[in-house]
Structure formats: structure tokens, C-alpha cells
Amino acid sequence: MKRSINSLLLLALVAGIVASCNNSESNKKGDQGALASGAAEKVYVAPGEHDEFYAFFSGGYSGNLTVYGLPSGRMFKEIPVFSQFPTNGYGYSEETTPMLNTSHGFVPWDDLHHPDISQTNGKLDGRWIFVNGNNTPRIARVDLETFETEEIIEIPNSAGNHSSSFITENTEYVVAGTRFSVPVPQEDISIKEYKGKFKGALSFLSVDQETGRMNIKFQLMMPGFNYDLSHPGRGKSHGWFFFTTYNTEEANSLLEVNASQNDKDFIAAINWKKVEEYVNNGGGTKMPANYAHNVYDHGTHNATTTMKKEVLTIDPTKVPGAVFFLPTPKSPHGVDVSPDGEYIIGNGKLSADLTIHSFDKMIDAIDNEKFNGEAYGIPILSFEDILAGTVKQAGLGPLHTEFDGKGNAYTTFFISSELVKWNVETREVIDRQPNYYSVGHVMIPGGNSAHPFGKYAVSMNKITKDRYLPTGPELEHSAQLFDITGDKMELLLDFPTHGEPHYAAGIPAEILAPKSKKIYKLEDNKHEYAALTSGDTRVERDGKEVHIYMSMIRSHFTPDNIEGIRVGDKVYFHITNHEQDFDVPHGFAMIGANNAELLIMPGQTKTLVWEPKQIGVWPFYCTDFCSALHQEMQGYIRVSPENSNIELSWSLGE
Amino acid sequence: MKKAGIIMIIGSLLLLGLFKFPLWNIMLGAPQYPEPLGMNIHITGIKGVSEFDIQNIDGLNHYIGMRTIPKAEDMWEFEVFPLVIGGMVALGAFIGLLGFFGKVNHWWFIGWFGLMSVLGIMGMYDFNLWLTDYGTNLDPNAIMKMTNPDGTPMSYKPPLLGYQKMLNFDVDSWPHIGAYLMFVGMLLTMIAFFVGKKEWKKKKRSFQSH
Numbered sequence: 001m002k003r004s005i006n007s008l009l010l011l012a013l014v015a016g017i018v019a020s021c022n023n024s025e026s027n028k029k030g031d032q033g034a035l036a037s038g039a040a041e042k043v044y045v046a047p048g049e050h051d052e053f054y055a056f057f058s059g060g061y062s063g064n065l066t067v068y069g070l071p072s073g074r075m076f077k078e079i080p081v082f083s084q085f086p087t088n089g090y091g092y093s094e095e096t097t098p099m100l101n102t103s104h105g106f107v108p109w110d111d112l113h114h115p116d117i118s119q120t121n122g123k124l125d126g127r128w129i130f131v132n133g134n135n136t137p138r139i140a141r142v143d144l145e146t147f148e149t150e151e152i153i154e155i156p157n158s159a160g161n162h163s164s165s166f167i168t169e170n171t172e173y174v175v176a177g178t179r180f181s182v183p184v185p186q187e188d189i190s191i192k193e194y195k196g197k198f199k200g201a202l203s204f205l206s207v208d209q210e211t212g213r214m215n216i217k218f219q220l221m222m223p224g225f226n227y228d229l230s231h232p233g234r235g236k237s238h239g240w241f242f243f244t245t246y247n248t249e250e251a252n253s254l255l256e257v258n259a260s261q262n263d264k265d266f267i268a269a270i271n272w273k274k275v276e277e278y279v280n281n282g283g284g285t286k287m288p289a290n291y292a293h294n295v296y297d298h299g300t301h302n303a304t305t306t307m308k309k310e311v312l313t314i315d316p317t318k319v320p321g322a323v324f325f326l327p328t329p330k331s332p333h334g335v336d337v338s339p340d341g342e343y344i345i346g347n348g349k350l351s352a353d354l355t356i357h358s359f360d361k362m363i364d365a366i367d368n369e370k371f372n373g374e375a376y377g378i379p380i381l382s383f384e385d386i387l388a389g390t391v392k393q394a395g396l397g398p399l400h401t402e403f404d405g406k407g408n409a410y411t412t413f414f415i416s417s418e419l420v421k422w423n424v425e426t427r428e429v430i431d432r433q434p435n436y437y438s439v440g441h442v443m444i445p446g447g448n449s450a451h452p453f454g455k456y457a458v459s460m461n462k463i464t465k466d467r468y469l470p471t472g473p474e475l476e477h478s479a480q481l482f483d484i485t486g487d488k489m490e491l492l493l494d495f496p497t498h499g500e501p502h503y504a505a506g507i508p509a510e511i512l513a514p515k516s517k518k519i520y521k522l523e524d525n526k527h528e529y530a531a532l533t534s535g536d537t538r539v540e541r542d543g544k545e546v547h548i549y550m551s552m553i554r555s556h557f558t559p560d561n562i563e564g565i566r567v568g569d570k571v572y573f574h575i576t577n578h579e580q581d582f583d584v585p586h587g588f589a590m591i592g593a594n595n596a597e598l599l600i601m602p603g604q605t606k607t608l609v610w611e612p613k614q615i616g617v618w619p620f621y622c623t624d625f626c627s628a629l630h631q632e633m634q635g636y637i638r639v640s641p642e643n644s645n646i647e648l649s650w651s652l653g654e
Numbered sequence: 655m656k657k658a659g660i661i662m663i664i665g666s667l668l669l670l671g672l673f674k675f676p677l678w679n680i681m682l683g684a685p686q687y688p689e690p691l692g693m694n695i696h697i698t699g700i701k702g703v704s705e706f707d708i709q710n711i712d713g714l715n716h717y718i719g720m721r722t723i724p725k726a727e728d729m730w731e732f733e734v735f736p737l738v739i740g741g742m743v744a745l746g747a748f749i750g751l752l753g754f755f756g757k758v759n760h761w762w763f764i765g766w767f768g769l770m771s772v773l774g775i776m777g778m779y780d781f782n783l784w785l786t787d788y789g790t791n792l793d794p795n796a797i798m799k800m801t802n803p804d805g806t807p808m809s810y811k812p813p814l815l816g817y818q819k820m821l822n823f824d825v826d827s828w829p830h831i832g833a834y835l836m837f838v839g840m841l842l843t844m845i846a847f848f849v850g851k852k853e854w855k856k857k858k859r860s861f862q863s864h
Contacts, residue, residue, distance in 0.1 A: 519706075554713055580706035581713070582689075628717065629797065 060500020122450025666746025719796025
């Protein structure tokens with residue numbers, strides 16, 4: 001064990017040297033290039049003009065998705081997904097709290113890693129964006145008309161939902177692969193019983209093409225490795241899904257050493273079409289489970305939680321020809337498939353080489369049953385038989401690869417902190433650019449689909465150091481935008497990103513912008529507690545519950561004076577925004593409320609609960625500057641003692 | 655009188671366009687309204703150019719105390735205008751038909767044109783009165799009370815025709831498709847008069863020569 005620690009230290013040392021060499025050399029070149037070619041002009045979007053691309057950055061541990069414009073690097077929006085969001089009340093309002101329900105109860109946070117935009121025939125179609133929650137395994141779907149989270153489904157039998165949420169080329173499936181293997185079903189056993197007892201679930205969620213609704217179609221119960229990342233096949237490899245594994249050693253302690261012993265781990269190749277066929281013919285075992293399925297409805301403006309009690313599990317050895325292991329050096333992290341579907345690139349994160357498998361060779365080896373052993377009954381192919389080639393000594397610690405659609409691949413190297421461009425066919429390195437600093441993923445708009453828009457590459461760096469003004473010990477991460485239209489990549493822009501910008505997905509603005517929703521039509525509002533006209537506004541008492549049906553329009557609430565509320569009541573403000581004008585939300589804040597404000601879009605109804613604890617006359621007001629009379633948009637609620645018999649009354653303009 | 659009668663009939667029928675297309679259009683643009691708000695004035699009522707424009711114009715107007723844009727049932731004009739236009743179309747077509755068979759002479763055409771012009775001018779006069787009333791007869795409790803440099807209360811009357819800057823708004827008021835169809839129609843009835851004059855003379859001459 002000592003020896004391996006030493007070699008790791010050596011590796012790190014070498015990495016430091018290589019990285020610093022690279023940086024100092026290209027740094028000069030990069031700066032000159034930027035000056036010579038007018039990088040500023042290339043990222044300048046004049047006032048009133050729009051960016052060419054939308055980029056959706058995962059917020060990592062912020063639990064959110066942030067929307068940026070490219071090439072400007074301006075942030076347009078933060079979309080709460082797995083987190084409570086005081087800005088608009090998501091996760092606080094009565095309508096949205098069900099979105100964060102799980103079998104563990106209300107979990108108002110997650111670690112959001114990999115966004116993926118829906119596709120049709122391998123092309124980005126801009127209907128939805130799928131994202132994964134790592135910690136309490138979940139997959140969410142964000143609607144790209146409203147830019148709001150519409151659905152979250154919990155993944156049972158999983159932990160560390162990391163090789164996720166990638167989609168097949170017609171959005172047939174979104175996958176949720178477990179990074180941590182766990183006992184299935186969960187049980188109270190010693191951790192030392194890991195080997196053999198723990199399972200790695202790879203879940204395939206079908207997507208309804210009309211509504212986008214997800215449903216766990218089946219879970220493959222794989223050996224207890226760690227399933228790290230995944231990508232779908234496309235073109236000729238459509239029907240297959242590839243998952244990298246590490247810890248094929250099945251260690252359960254000090255993994256940084258004990259899971260780095262095998263020279264080669266695996267890429268698991270899954271023929272999901274075969275499994276699907278098996279399932280459609282009644283295959284698989286239904287197993288008791290308990291997981292939440294949360295759906296938000298834009299008609300009722302309400303989310304509901306359904307607890308599901310069953311999941312279909314598949315033993316991979318029962319579906320011959322469906323699952324194979326592709327040996328890949330060493331602890332591979334990213335697995336990326338070329339736009340034509342032929343090359344499966346596995347990046348051993350502790351290796352200097354990139355390994356490129358050939359899909360054709362893989363099929364050939366499978367057809368000829370050229371296996372080199374098995375693991376838990378799953379055939380292992382021979383490394384040499386499936387290898388298309390390697391990119392030798394391209395850098396240190398390769399992680400992720402994206403493609404430009406012109407035959408080039410762009411791979412990030414974490415240890416040597418650089419972005420390397422290489423030719424997919426010749427496997428020659430064409431260019432390398434340093435990253436500031438410690439790059440994780442790279443994103444080219446459409447770069448993980450069959451049709452990349454090869455204009456820009458954005459690297460997402462883990463460390464910021466000296467790139468911006470210091471802000472105390474905690475810094476936002478940095479992203480870097482490269483122009484990749486020429487032979488050499490050109491660094492155009494640095495910009496900070498929020499949370500951990502783990503991965504991103506980009507799409508041309510012209511696909512999304514025209515269909516972006518501007519308002520909710522009041523006449524389509526089916527919220528149970530909506531007050532659609534000012535005549536519908538009222539206050540009703542039901543025991544200790546008081547329901548206030550309130551409306552808002554520039555610049556007043558109806559009603560704005562309410563009396564007859566008592567200490568100990570549970571007061572529901574059901575507030576409907578009567579505006580029907582783009583970008584005119586109203587806010588609502590109540591003094592002493594133990595949750596958040598509401599930000600209510602035109603035509604929308606939202607509900608805030610307030611439990612008054614002190615007698616008095618308490619104000620509420622609009623938080624979003626809505627008109628010249630915004631400050632006047634306010635009202636009062638009189639709170640009387642618990643035993644008071646003051647009648648409920650409400651008014652406006654008296 | 656065959657040709658003149660046909661032109662007269664076509665000319666009067668063009669007025670039917672007013673039942674489909676707006677007569678007038680008023681647009682309100684401002685920096686914060688990149689997509690301007692607008693209203694189309696039909697002979698049957700007022701509609702927003704975009705779905706919620708009327709509501710949003712009312713929302714703005716309430717600052718200065720202007721009444722909300724009237725619904726069709728709030729104004730007698732929207733009941734009477736369709737009757738007048740319908741009547742004039744029927745009358746014009748009937749005169750055209752009589753002309754076609756040589757039962758009436760061209761003076762009837764110009765008579766129709768004259769009557770239509772008088773009614774049109776009356777309509778414009780009424781429209782202008784209505785704009786003036788809306789733009790000046792404001793709620794005394796209005797939130798904002800703007801005055802002209804000379805101290806008189808500001809009027810928010812949109813122009814009857816053309817462009818005007820009104821506070822932060824660019825206001826454009828122009829005829830719309832229905833009006834243009836009406837103008838062309840009226841022009842055709844004028845032409846019918848001149849064509850009819852020629853044809854009538856010819857007829858008269860041939861009558862005399864017999």
C-alpha cells in the first residue's frame with residue numbers, strides 16, 4: 001500500500017511540473033492571440049442585442065441550474081431544481097414544496113451535476129432539459145418554455161446518482177446510474193460485506209414524448225462497482241448505453257488507494273433495446289420500493305407527490321447479449337461517444353493516454369464471442385480486440401471529451417489543467433490550451449449529441465485563484481470560453497459561475513427564444529384557490545384555518561385590509577396575479593412569515609402560509625418593483641388574541 | 655350605364671371590408687414597451703392589437719385617471735355604425751344596379767358619394783369628440799396630475815390623424831385596412847359618376863339620333 005501512495009505522490013509532482021511548463025508557454029501565446037484577434041469584440045454583445053447560444057450550467061452543490069448567454073458570459077436566470085429558492089418562493093410556497101418530497105421526507109437540497117437537452121434524431125430539440133440530483137438520487141425535468149422545474153422523480157436502490165442524466169438520441173430514455181453501490185434492498189449489514197452483497201443499479205427512465213413525464217421502466221442490477229459517468233450510443237450505436245466504472249476491486253475503505261489497484265476497470269456496454277424487449281415481453285422482477293414522483297402542473301400551478309411502491313429490476317445475466325464489459329485503463333471517469341456513434345472514448349483519470357474503443361470492433365467481438373473472462377456472469381471483452389487506438393501522452397488526468405462535428409475532439413485534463421484538441425480519426429493532438437485552473441467538464445453546444453454546433457467550447461474549472469477580484473476565502477468557480485472555429489483554440493473570455501458549474505449544455509438561442517412563454521393566461525388558471533376576478537376575492541375561516549383569496553394588479557392588493565385573524569390561526573394567502581403583461585410579476589412578503597416571499601408571475605396563483613404568533617396590526621407588501629406606485633402596494637392584517645370574537649372582514653378602498 | 659353601374663356596385667361593396675378589418679389604429683410605444691401597445695377601432699368595437707393590449711393600456715391610463723377603454727355595449731356608436739355602413743352598402747349596390755339597367759342617371763352615384771362623405775365626416779367628428787372626452791375628462795382623484803408649461807391641465811387626447819409625442823409615449827393614429835377599403839370604394843363611386851356621365855351622354859345622343 002505504501003508503494004502506491006508513493007507513486008501517487010510522484011504522479012502529482014510530475015503533474016505539477018508538466019502543468020506549469022504548459023501554462024507558462026501557452027500563456028504568452030494566448031495573451032498575444034487575444035490582443036491580435038480582438039477577443040473582446042468576439043464576446044461583445046451590444047446593448048439590446050441577444051446572445052447566440054443559451055448555456056445551462058449545473059449549479060453542483062447549489063442544487064440549481066443557471067442560464068448563461070454565449071459568447072457574452074452573462075447570467076440570465078437561476079432555475080431552482082433541487083433547492084429552496086427564496087427569490088421566488090420555490091420550495092417554500094404550498095404549490096412547490098411537494099417538488100422536494102422524497103422517501104426520506106422533504107429534502108430541500110441536492111447536488112446537481114449533468115444537464116442534458118432533449119433530442120430528436122440525435123439533434124437538440126429544446127423541449128426539456130434533464131438534470132440529476134446526486135445525493136438523494138433524483139432526476140428532474142425542466143421545461144424549456146417556462147424554464148421551470150416540472151418534474152422530479154426519485155431513484156430507488158441507488159446512491160450517488162452520478163452517471164446521469166444522459167438521454168438517448170430520441171429522448172426515449174434518461175438514465176440514472178448509481179455511483180455508490182448499496183445493499184439492494186437496503187438492510188442492516190456490516191459494511192465489510194460489501195463484496196458480492198452490494199449492487200449497482202442502472203435505471204432507465206422512459207420519457208413520454210408528449211408530456212415529458214418520466215417513469216422508471218427498469219433497473220439493471222449490476223455488480224457492486226462504482227458507476228461514474230455514461231453516454232448513449234448514437235447513429236449505428238443507437239440502442240446502446242455506455243457507463244464507466246471504477247472500484248472494480250469492490251473495496252469499501254480508503255478507495256483512493258484501494259480502488260486504484262486494477263490496471264484496467266470497465267466501461268459497461270448496455271444494449272438497452274435488448275433489455276427493453278425483454279421487459280416488454282414480461283421479463284424482470286417486480287420489487288417493492290418506495291420513491292417519490294413529483295409533478296408540477298402549469299394549469300393548476302400546483303405540484304403533487306405520488307409515492308410509488310414498486311420497481312422492475314433486471315438481472316443482467318438473464319438477458320443474454322445485453323451487457324458486456326469493455327476493459328479500459330485506469331479508473332475511467334468520462335465516457336464519450338463520437339457524433340457518428342463509432343468511437344467510445346474512455347478517459348482513465350489516472351492515466352496519461354486516452355483510450356478509444358471502436359463500436360464496430362466491439363460488435364464484431366461480441367458476434368464472435370471473443371470473451372476474455374467474465375465478472376459476475378457478465379462477459380468481459382478483450383482490450384486489444386475492441387481498441388481503435390489511443391492518444392498517447394496527451395496530458396495528465398483526462399476527464400471529459402466533447403466534439404465539434406468537424407472530426408475533432410476536445411478533452412479536458414484535470415491534473416495538467418488543460419484543454420486538448422485532437423483529431424478523432426488520426427488521434428493526433430492538434431492544439432492544447434491551459435485552463436485556469438483544474439478543469440472538469442468541457443461543453444460545446446450540442447457537443448454530446450450527433451450534431452454539435454462547433455463554434456465555442458466552455459471549460460468549467462474547479463479553482464479560481466487569481467482570475468477575479470478576491471472575495472474572501474470562498475470564490476465562485478471560473479468558466480472559460482474558447483473560440484474553436486480555427487485550428488487553434490482561442491481563449492476569449494473568463495467568467496465566474498455560481499455554485500459548482502459541474503457540466504453544462506448549450507443550444508442555439510434561435511431554437512428556444514421564439515417559444516419562450518411570456519405570461520400565464522388567467523383564463524387557463526385552474527388553481528383550486530385562484531381569485532380570477534376581483535369579485536372572487538374573499539376571506540374564509542375553517543376552524544383555525546383562514547383562507548385569503550387575494551388578487552394583485554398594479555399597484556394594489558385586493559383586499560388590502562383584513563381583520564378577524566387570531567393568534568394561533570394558520571393563514572393561507574392564495575394570491576393571483578391579474579396582470580397579463582410580459583415581465584410584470586408581483587411579489588408578496590408578510591412580516592414574520594417563517595418561510596419566504598412569493599414571486600407570482602402574470603396569471604399565476606401561489607400560496608404562502610403564515611402563522612401569526614403576536615397580536616397587532618401587521619403589514620404585507622409587494623417585493624418586486626412593479627410600477628411607479630410600487631411602494632404603495634401594501635396592506636394590513638389585524639391579529640387579535642386567540643379568544644377574540646372579532647368578525648372576519650376585508651376591504652379595499654374604504 | 656353598364657360599366658358605371660358595375661363600378662358603383664363594386665365601390666359600395668368594398669365598404670363591407672369594414673365589417674372585417676379595423677377602421678382605425680392607435681399605437682402606443684415607449685422604451686419600456688419594445689412591443690408597442692395598440693388598439694384597433696372597428697365599427698363594431700375596440701380590440702387590442704395583441705391579446706392583452708386593452709387591459710395593459712387601461713392599466714397605464716389609470717395613472718392619469720382616464721376611464722377604461724369602452725366595451726362595444728358601452729357606446730351607441732358601435733350599434734349605429736354597422737347599421738349605417740350596411741345601409742350605405744345596400745343603397746349603393748341598389749343604385750348601381752338601377753344604373754346598370756339604365757333606370758337612374760349618374761347623379762345618383764355622386765349623390766350617394768355626397769351622403770357617404772357627410773356621414774364619414776360626421777363619424778370623424780364624433781370620433782374626435784370621443785378622443786377629446788377620453789383624453790381630457792379625467793378622474794379628479796387621478797394619481798398623476800400633469801400640467802402644460804402654462805399651467806393648464808395636460809390633455810391625453812391621441813391625435814385624430816398622425817403622430818404625437820405624449821409624455822414618454824410615441825402615439826400613432828392612422829386609418830387601417832377597413833378605412834382604406836372604404837376610401838377606395840368611395841373613389842370608385844366617384845369614378846362611376848364620371849364613367850356614368852359619359853355613358854349617359856352617349857345613351858342620350860343615341861336616343862336623340864333615333
